[in-house]
Amino acid sequence: MCGIAGALSLNGAPPVEPAGLERMLALLRHRGPEMAGVFSNEMAALGQARLSIIDLAGGLQPIGNEDGTHWVVVNGEVFNYVELTTQLRARGHRFRTRSDSEVIVHLYEDVGPALLDELNGQYAFALWDGRHRRLVLARDRVGIHPLFYTVVGGALLFASEIKALLSDPRVSRRVDLMALDQLFTYWSALPGRTMFEGIREVPAGHYLVAEPGMAEPVLTQYWSPGYQPRGFRSGPELEEEAYAERLRELLVDATRLRLRADVPVGAYLSGGLDSSAIAAIVRHHTGTPLETFSVVFDDPTFDERSFQERMAKALGTEHHVVECRQHDIGRVFPDVIWHTETPMLRTAPAPLFLLSDLVHRRGLKVVLTGEGADEFLAGYDVFKEALVRRFWARRPDSRLRPALLRRLYDWLPDMERTNQAYLEAFFRQGLTETADPVYSHLLRWRNTSRLKMLFSAETRHALASYDSRPELDSLLDPGLASWDPLSQAQYLEVRTFLTPYLLSSQGDRMLMAHAVEGRFPFLDHRLIEFAATIPAHMRMLGLNEKRVLKRAVRDIVPTEIRRRPKQPYRAPISGAFCGPEAPEYVQELLAPQAVAAANLFDPKAISRLLAKCQAAPHLGENDNMALVGALSAQLWHQTFIAGFPEPCSGTPVEVVRVGADVSLAAPA
Amino acid sequence: MRVIKITDSAAIRRQIHDYIVANFLFDTGDVKDDASLMGEGVLDSTGVLEMVLFVEERLGVSVSDEEVLPENFDSIDSLVAFVAAKQPTAAPAGNLSSGA
Numbered sequence: 001m002c003g004i005a006g007a008l009s010l011n012g013a014p015p016v017e018p019a020g021l022e023r024m025l026a027l028l029r030h031r032g033p034e035m036a037g038v039f040s041n042e043m044a045a046l047g048q049a050r051l052s053i054i055d056l057a058g059g060l061q062p063i064g065n066e067d068g069t070h071w072v073v074v075n076g077e078v079f080n081y082v083e084l085t086t087q088l089r090a091r092g093h094r095f096r097t098r099s100d101s102e103v104i105v106h107l108y109e110d111v112g113p114a115l116l117d118e119l120n121g122q123y124a125f126a127l128w129d130g131r132h133r134r135l136v137l138a139r140d141r142v143g144i145h146p147l148f149y150t151v152v153g154g155a156l157l158f159a160s161e162i163k164a165l166l167s168d169p170r171v172s173r174r175v176d177l178m179a180l181d182q183l184f185t186y187w188s189a190l191p192g193r194t195m196f197e198g199i200r201e202v203p204a205g206h207y208l209v210a211e212p213g214m215a216e217p218v219l220t221q222y223w224s225p226g227y228q229p230r231g232f233r234s235g236p237e238l239e240e241e242a243y244a245e246r247l248r249e250l251l252v253d254a255t256r257l258r259l260r261a262d263v264p265v266g267a268y269l270s271g272g273l274d275s276s277a278i279a280a281i282v283r284h285h286t287g288t289p290l291e292t293f294s295v296v297f298d299d300p301t302f303d304e305r306s307f308q309e310r311m312a313k314a315l316g317t318e319h320h321v322v323e324c325r326q327h328d329i330g331r332v333f334p335d336v337i338w339h340t341e342t343p344m345l346r347t348a349p350a351p352l353f354l355l356s357d358l359v360h361r362r363g364l365k366v367v368l369t370g371e372g373a374d375e376f377l378a379g380y381d382v383f384k385e386a387l388v389r390r391f392w393a394r395r396p397d398s399r400l401r402p403a404l405l406r407r408l409y410d411w412l413p414d415m416e417r418t419n420q421a422y423l424e425a426f427f428r429q430g431l432t433e434t435a436d437p438v439y440s441h442l443l444r445w446r447n448t449s450r451l452k453m454l455f456s457a458e459t460r461h462a463l464a465s466y467d468s469r470p471e472l473d474s475l476l477d478p479g480l481a482s483w484d485p486l487s488q489a490q491y492l493e494v495r496t497f498l499t500p501y502l503l504s505s506q507g508d509r510m511l512m513a514h515a516v517e518g519r520f521p522f523l524d525h526r527l528i529e530f531a532a533t534i535p536a537h538m539r540m541l542g543l544n545e546k547r548v549l550k551r552a553v554r555d556i557v558p559t560e561i562r563r564r565p566k567q568p569y570r571a572p573i574s575g576a577f578c579g580p581e582a583p584e585y586v587q588e589l590l591a592p593q594a595v596a597a598a599n600l601f602d603p604k605a606i607s608r609l610l611a612k613c614q615a616a617p618h619l620g621e622n623d624n625m626a627l628v629g630a631l632s633a634q635l636w637h638q639t640f641i642a643g644f645p646e647p648c649s650g651t652p653v654e655v656v657r658v659g660a661d662v663s664l665a666a667p668a
Numbered sequence: 669m670r671v672i673k674i675t676d677s678a679a680i681r682r683q684i685h686d687y688i689v690a691n692f693l694f695d696t697g698d699v700k701d702d703a704s705l706m707g708e709g710v711l712d713s714t715g716v717l718e719m720v721l722f723v724e725e726r727l728g729v730s731v732s733d734e735e736v737l738p739e740n741f742d743s744i745d746s747l748v749a750f751v752a753a754k755q756p757t758a759a760p761a762g763n764l765s766s767g768a
Contacts (some may be wrong), residue, residue: 395733401720537726
């Protein structure tokens with residue numbers, strides 16, 4: 001795991017000064033603190049800040065092919081490199097390293113961008129194709145690793161994180177207000193966009209090709225999650241047990257592949273089913289000794305320590321915990337925003353920032369986690385919500401049907417206190433719009449959109465005629481309307497939340513803040529593709545979520561973990577920012593002058609919101625989202641737009657230059 | 669979600685039985701076909717609605733509030749009779765879609 005950066009000249013001028021590339025790499029140093037390598041010629045420059053996991057001694061990047069025509073820098077892992085190396089050797093390729101990254105450059109030589117179909121892994125890479133004078137940027141299927149780019153001043157610049165791009169004086173730092181609107185609708189900017197105008201991401205499952213003289217780089221999608229049309233099956237429907245067995249086999253194999261590392265691998269334990277399943281598989285199906293890691297909360301509303309301890313004890317792992325108190329969230333939140341590079345509506349990344357720090361201090365570089373099971377095996381409440389609302393919508397006048405709303409979000413403490421009339425009024429909004437393929441998420445998006453009332457007059461004016469729906473629709477699978485409702489909901493959750501938020505703000509960015517690589521067995525593409533063939537009524541049986549997974553792991557995950565009601569991972573909000581231990585920056589950044597200066601929000605509205613929070617520490621869900629949204633946006637604006645720090649000059653990166661063509665690599 | 673059109677009451681019985689055992693008993697026990705589901709504590713008032721949701725989604729019958737009565741929903745036997753009577757026998761066999 002590492003950070004990559006570089007540039008391509010589009011107009012014939014040198015793509016980037018050597019010192020500029022070093023500056024970019026210095027800003028990625030947290031991702032790869034051990035060493036940096038660069039390759040450059042008059043057209044292209046590639047650099048990598050390295051964290052060694054496979055082939056510790058020999059894996060220096062960039063890596064070239066046999067004759068030095070192709071060069072690659074990779075962030076991430078190709079897990080099936082052992083098998084691919086054997087095939088490539090048989091075809092006559094000579095390998096210089098034992099690094100998994102080297103397969104990319106040889107495989108590219110043989111098949112070009114079609115190599116992406118053969119990789120099982122998590123990666124973002126940049127490849128210089130000297131034969132065609134072409135730069136290829138690619139990202140793994142679900143977007144586990146980040147990759148951003150911008151076209152400016154006759155060059156295309158790319159990097160694992162936006163801050164590296166911002167270090168180039170040619171790049172201007174401007175807010176993308178449309179992205180802000182999207183964040184306050186979908187909980188994240190839509191795929192492709194970032195919060196910065198003019199800075200784009202290579203979307204998950206895509207590759208980008210750029211050549212000198214091209215007006216615009218060309219993006220191509222090579223993979224997307226998908227489902228079969230309703231009522232259509234390519235094969236016979238099997239018994240539930242057969243699906244469970246196949247799922248188990250795939251999960252064991254996906255986990256085994258992800259234990260390939262030349263360093264010890266740990267695992268996160270949330271106390272829920274998914275991470276328990278992964279840890280149990282490591283314990284029961286491999287000989288790997290295991291250390292496990294958990295966050296515990298002082299607030300019992302969020303704490304799952306009893307389940308974590310029971311699981312760790314059942315597995316006999318060496319278990320470590322970090323306690324997250326409310327004020328810890330406030331304390332680390334500015335660092336969190338530095339790493340996420342986007343505002344957010346939740347504080348859930350903050351405890352994970354503390355957790356990766358614990359892993360790092362224990363000396364581990366790799367952890368397995370359970371992300372992806374809720375999306376692909378149907379675990380989320382939003383799926384049940386859609387099912388119950390469709391059920392109700394078939395007889396909107398039914399007096400009985402709304403009673404099932406009580407089965408939703410039963411982990412929310414507010415839910416018990418909410419009276420039935422309010423619940424019905426809330427969930428009745430848009431009840432009968434069931435023909436819309438995004439029905440499952442419409443209520444959430446509309447509810448979140450109300451927070452835009454906090455925007456400043458100028459922001460609202462600029463967005464007055466903006467509707468993000470056409471952009472959303474353009475990103476969705478053309479077959480979406482033909483899928484069953486559960487598959488539609490799962491797909492939307494993956495495209496609008498898993499990839500742009502969970503795997504980024506709550507995943508890669510929090511892990512890499514402390515140079516820890518996350519690995520996600522549930523995101524193995526073979527497992528994702530298999531899960532899509534499980535009939536919807538088995539993925540979720542009535543309102544019983546992740547049914548096939550529970551069955552698949554029934555002999556290795558204790559009953560109390562399998563049966564416990566699902567508790568989504570959440571973290572405290574208002575208490576972290578408004579209690580007696582509130583950090584000073586809250587008052588400063590939400591003061592009317594500061595809010596007016598950033599001009600994203602209305603100063604009066606924000607003052608009232610803050611006063612409400614300070615007067616009554618227990619806020620409702622919407623006010624909590626509003627508070628985190630406004631505070632994180634103010635922090636983000638201060639950090640990246642109003643000012644931008646110089647890279648830490650006290651810790652220069654040790655840079656090694658590689659490759660025969662070093663015309664641009666002479667010291668500046 | 670796909671709907672099964674079944675005219676064979678044994679198949680309906682199996683679907684309903686398996687759902688109850690999996691969803692309300694968590695595969696820990698069994699329930700007799702003539703046992704009172706409310707009486708044995710298998711179903712509570714929201715559980716009955718989960719049953720209604722299931723027969724609509726999976727067995728393709730439509731249920732009104734007035735039909736949510738113990739005589740239709742309180743045992744596997746009564747459920748099977750209710751569903752069999754409601755399923756349109758003239759409908760062609762095969763999979764139909766529900767939902768949207």
